[in-house]
Amino acid sequence: MKEFHDQNGQPVRLSFQPNQFSLPSRHVLVICRFQDKWLLTSHKIRGLEFPGGKTESGETLEEAARREVFEETGARLQSLHYVGEYEVGGEIPFVKTIFYGVVERIEERETFFETNGPVFISGPLLKARLKDEYSFIMQDDVIATSLLEIKRKFDSKMDI
Incomplete structure (x- = not known):
């Protein structure tokens, strides 16, 4: 488990194993690729970030992930893989x-x-995500560590 503070000073614990926290997950973050490009959304307040949000009543995390990606980008996912939780x-x-x-x-x-x-x-996104036009969500260790994990698990040749 990795521990750090986010851009707002809040404590964050990140795990690549499921069900490591006492609270159930009710939010999703989807790191997306489309034709060798990263697919982000432009949040009207926060700036550039990966799609995500809260689950709706009766919705699974996977269903919420697919819905949020579609609502925020118009994208239909071919595949969806668990990475971790924080x-x-x-x-x-x-x-x-x-x-x-x-x-x-x-x-x-x-x-x-x-x-x-x-x-x-x-x-590569690891350095680009630190620019001002990116959301604070993109600038903490959750994204950097998750990108490295995705490269390790799914595509060792991925340009992160």
């Missing part, structure tokens, strides 16, 4: 499950809800 402490702690999604296709949408829609990033 707990963010603070006044109201929560657990978020991390998935790796490979996109099959992008569909046109009239609305992307709280985002401005899909953004495609070519090349």
Whole structure:
């Protein structure tokens, strides 16, 4: 288990093993690839980030992941893989499950809800994610460590 503080100073614990926290996961983060590019969304307030959000009533984490990716980017996932989960402490702690999604296709949408829609990033993301246009969520160790884990587990030639 890796422990650190996020950009807001909250304690974070990250694990690549399921069910390591006392709270159940009710949030998802989906690190997406489409045709050798990273698929992010442009959140209207926070900036560039991977799709994600909260589960809805009766929804599984996998269903929430697929729905959030579609709502925020118009992408339909070909595959979805569990990567890990992390707990963010603070006044109201929560657990978020991390998935790796490979996109099959992008569909046109009239609305992307709280985002401005899909953004495609070519090349390495580890350093690029630290730029000002990226969300604070992209800039902490959850993303960096998860990218390394995805490369190790799914595609050793992936340019991260």
